Amino acid sequence: MFYVSMFFQYIAQYLKTRMEYRADMIVEILSDLLFQAVNLVFILVVFGHTESLGGWQRDEIIFIYGFFLVPYALFSTFFNIWDFNERYIVNGEMDRILTRPIHSLFQVILERMELESLFGVITGLVVMGYAAARLNLTFHWYDIFIFILFVFGGTLVCGSIFVALASIGFWSDAKTSIMPMMYNIGNYGRYPVNIYNDVIRFILTWILPFAFVGVYPASYFLRKTDWYIYAFLTPVIGLLFFILSVIIWNIGVKRYRGAGS
Template identity: 25%
Template structure:
């Protein structure tokens, strides 16, 4: 079967429509498995609520944390949690890559006339991310209602861009590690700890050691998709660079990760090889 020739615009439309089909399947799964969906929602509420409870207890003892007020920290936490939930719900492919290779599913993906990475992304949505997504947005709204934020169309657009950038940065970091499975038999012992590092960026970077701040900003740039966009919304006079720096970081990290992915997939010889 010959693949029809398309220009870049037609190809973008085709891939967008194909991913839309994957999302339809995902949504049908949520509806079909109502009990699992409800459990995921409740689990998300409990997980995020426990952190809010922790912050509440802390702020009963201190008025501010590194010059950040309670509702500012809640907003930081809400944006970071929402970004992570988007990544978990829609870009969970790095955690599935090893399984695809071991089960021979990667071989099947490679003979289809669609990019392997898109297939992996479309087949790897995570149900548990839905509950955290709902509660993360609610937490942001709750904190924003208590802060002097100007919710203009531009602000809302930046929030959307920041959340997508956060998900892309996380995906790029984890994809970079998971690609190593083309050469190394087991990478899960690395990918899970690196994923857990993201939780540090739910809090002001000033409370951490400079080495950790540098790691989360320049090496594993999770802070560029969580702390800094939230800080820009709360204190634009101090973090004005984040308006363009956050989406730029997402483009750069994803480009580097995709280059490594392309290098690895070209050297993949099949599970039977």
């Protein structure tokens, strides 16, 4: 209950801060929507030159993209730690974090959250609804619970990868980071992995499992029965990778000796 209380207190303080700069918040929301629209246009342009991609129809790819946007929006909201190395290690703010009686990762996540990114959830649902209508998809009453479970798993997959990457800062205080490159790799998860070669498919499934953010869980709702086993592995992979990332984080924190060391 202590952590739940702290969670809502952080949110309350965040909203107070953002309401002081409403114009900036609106600009950020619009820029996110524009970025998502550009990605959707790219898919439409690709299918302007072909009828299928790796055996997938245009509307199926759009559905996968819409699904991808939902966990990715939650990830962007609560795991906005792309600058962890420079801000918390190089600039020494980790010292402040460690003086408080609350888990350091929990603090960092809530300090860096961006609630406006949640609008991506709405965008994703709209895109999914459009594609589902075009594909004449039917859903069962329990699919909503499966959807929530898959979204939760996909969010943890993304979060775990970036928490593990942020933890590298405890061993290396260089200002350079591989975070931007990893964001680009993450975008591969919004396309069917069978369009890539076997090496990339293996990496996106078991090493950097971004395929569990978009294509694998979405395949369940698209009734791709051959991929069901991967779809239902989504929450398992998400939980396992997140536990592993927290372990790496905790080991890094024990190694940390302060900004002046």
